[in-house]
Amino acid sequence: MDISSRRKFLTVSLAALATAAGGATLYPLFRYLAPSRSAESGQKITLQLADIPEGGAKYFELNGTAAVLVKSKSGSLAAFSAVCTHLGCIVQWQKGQDQFLCPCHGGLFSVAGAVLAGPPPKPLEKLPFVVSGDSIVVG
Ligand code: FES
Numbered sequence: 001m002d003i004s005s006r007r008k009f010l011t012v013s014l015a016a017l018a019t020a021a022g023g024a025t026l027y028p029l030f031r032y033l034a035p036s037r038s039a040e041s042g043q044k045i046t047l048q049l050a051d052i053p054e055g056g057a058k059y060f061e062l063n064g065t066a067a068v069l070v071k072s073k074s075g076s077l078a079a080f081s082a083v084c085t086h087l088g089c090i091v092q093w094q095k096g097q098d099q100f101l102c103p104c105h106g107g108l109f110s111v112a113g114a115v116l117a118g119p120p121p122k123p124l125e126k127l128p129f130v131v132s133g134d135s136i137v138v139g
Contacts, residue, residue, distance in 0.1 A: 044139035049131070052077075057093035062139055066090050067127055069138060072098050072111045079138045080113050081125040091124065100124065 043063045052058045057070040059082060066082040070093060080100075082090050089104035099116065100109040107118035114123050129138040 044137050047136045047138065049134050049136055052136075055095055055098065057095070060138075062127065067138065068093060068100075069129070069136060070111060076111075077129065077131065077136065078112060079127040079129045079136075081127060083125070084120055085115075085122040085124065086118070086120040 045060055045062055047058060047060065047069060052069060052071045054071055054075060055073045057068050059066060059068050061067065067079065068082040069077065069079045071077055084091050084102040084104065084107055086102065086105060086107050089102050091100040091102045091107070091109060094101050098111040101107070102118065102120065105119050107120040108116040109120070109124050110116050113126055127138055129136055
């Protein structure tokens with residue numbers, strides 16, 4: 001292999017490496033910034049009312065995203081995306097306190113999804129649901 005061939009081989013190898021590194025860096029950024037397909041997919045999930053104790057919560061996945069159905073101490077139902085509106089951690093239901101705590105930065109949400117404390121800029125995203133007999137259809 002002469003110097004010209006080595007130089008060409010090195011140039012092609014570095015270009016391939018730079019392309020791979022760029023793709024590895026940009027793809028996660030694209031996935032993070034791209035809108036979720038879940039909002040348009042229109043899937044629904046059916047849960048049993050008996051599976052949610054008073055003051056408790058039931059976590060599930062809806063369209064590939066963590067979601068939660070809560071029954072407050074007063075018995076009212078609400079469904080939310082369980083994804084924190086700050087940086088996307090999954091909020092945890094605080095049984096007995098009727099509120100959600102985000103473990104990442106201490107964001108606190110009410111049983112209605114409103115921001116009570118911490119850095120989250122918006123309330124939890126509400127999900128539509130319908131109670132039908134002993135079932136709840138979310139989505
Ligand atoms: S990600 Fe929830 S408070 Fe930061």
